[in-house]
Amino acid sequence: MTFPVIKAAGYILVHAPNIMMEHGTTITMEKQNNPDSSYLQNIEKKVRDFDSAVKYPPNQVYIGNLTPEDLRRIPQPWYDNLLGQDRQGKYGEIIPESEFYAAMKIADSFQLVELEEGFAARIKNALAAKNIYSEKQLALFDRSSSRDHIKDLVSSGTAEGLYDGDQLVGCVRRAHESDPNLSAHVIFENLVAKASGVLAVKSLLGKNRLNPDDIDYIIETSEEAVGDMNQRGGGNLAKAIGEVAECMNATGIDMRGFCAGPAHGILTAAALVQAGIFKNVVVMAGGSSAKLGMNSRDHVAKGMPVLEDMVGGYAVLVGENDGKNPVIRTDIVGKHKISSGSSPQAVIQAIVVDPLEKNGLKITDVDVYAPELQNPEITAPAGAGDVPLANYKMIGAMAVKLGEITRDKLNDFTSQHGVTGFAPTQGHIPSGVPLLGYIRDSVRDGKMQRAMIIGKGSLFLGRMTDLFDGVSFIIEANPGVVETGGIGDAEEFKQEIRNMLADAIQELARSVAGR
Secondary structure, eight states, X not given: OOOOEEEEEEEEEEEOHHHHHHHOHHHHHHHXXXXXXXXXXXXXXXXXXXXXHHHOHHHHHHTTXXXXXXXXXXOSOGGGSOOOOOSBOSSEEEXXXXXXXXXXXXXXXXSOEEEBHHHHHHHHHHHHHHTOSOHHHHGGGGSOBOHHHHHHHHHTTSEEEEEETTEEEEEEEOSOSSOGXXXXXXXXXXXXXXXXXXXXXXXXXXXXXXXGGGOOEEEEOOSOXXXXXXXXXXXXXXXXXXXXXXXXXXEEEEOOOGGGHHHHHHHHHHHHHHTTSOSEEEEEEOOOSTTTTTTXXXXXXXXXXXXXXXXXXXXXXXXXXXXXXXXXXXXEEEEOOTTSOSSHHHHHIIIIIHHHHHTTOOGGGOSEEXXXXXXXXXXXXXXXXXXXXHHHHHHHHHHHHTTSSOGGGHHHXXXXXXXXXOXXXXXXXXXXXXXXXXXXXXXXXXXXXXXXXXXXEOGXXXXXXXXXXXXXXXXXXXXXXXXXXXXXXXXXXXXXXXXXXXXXXXXXXXXXXXX
């Protein structure tokens, strides 16, 4: 069987302090329900500047300047041990909020984003120097608005403001006067997802020197619902993102599964490639403005900087087997069945233990597991603990139960088969995929043989079911031999059938002639 491969990965982080203050759900609900709270009075003093966000060690791991092993050696709290690293990394980039407003403008297809004249001119010059946008895209900044006009739109409630510090530099207008699904707030939220998704795809293409024309299909796996009052989640962000990222030969679809969405998306991409339907499939997602500052109340209460000020994005290229890149073992797939149960042990049994046992593998045969990779410095102060470590302990406990390791080796298991969490708490973003760039490089360099990506989702959040969700898949070193005869070798199979038919016809002709 010829397996598809992970060809490349790209990541972005956007430092978004003003978006957090204006659109983070925790903060906006507090403004609405308790506007005089001490939390709101103190939070602005705890908002980070861009330089601090860039030098924050977990963010440097996310874009590839540090490895998870490096992070483990850095003393905590990491926000007190900043590093002199760059905003550009091996896998991606950390982007300032002002440049992100420009990305939102470029991602806007209906002229709903308006930028103030002076800001538009400054940001156009900055982007022109980076050489990542076309002349047509840069020309969009020539259409700007006066500050008074933007102020009137925001004060009237028909637009959401774009702020640079305390300066109003633009706005996002509503797309319909009465449709709540096209309100300024929802359009803003969807443009954040779209623009960060575009930046993630551009990072994938640019960092790996890929031709956008080679992309056949895009699967978008964020948690945003794009539509109007007649179809609230109709989509299609995938195609909208592909258009702005100039993947002109691609089509695509949105795939939703809460935090498990990316894993479902990569499995789907692998199936499409292995079946021979598409050759190069990008699986990607932008981030969520609503999730910014989710745990900020606890950060402020403990005197910490507010660490949930980063919008995340990722993009992964799944392609045909090239004999080099690590393969996705589509025959070793874990799934949380409807009947699996929702206890932590039941979930790990279904999506980790069962697929391994079915294929004659032990838990210890997997070098590294990539479950939910949330930065514990964000979650622990809020009482959620170290989420990755909890997952590793549960997987290790199952190994103890199966007799693969002794109980006294449990801590060794978590350090040998796990990594320190480093991803922003953006729902779907931490769910396994942030480690794919690191896994791909480690496998190609011979430092790792096998890894498991674990996607888990909370379906009960939609109030349509109280079920949990989860899927997993194995990534392995490429044996270096591209096998033939699999379902992915459609043209060779067809040619073999043609040859067999031709031989049969010739044999029949000889038989008739001999009578």
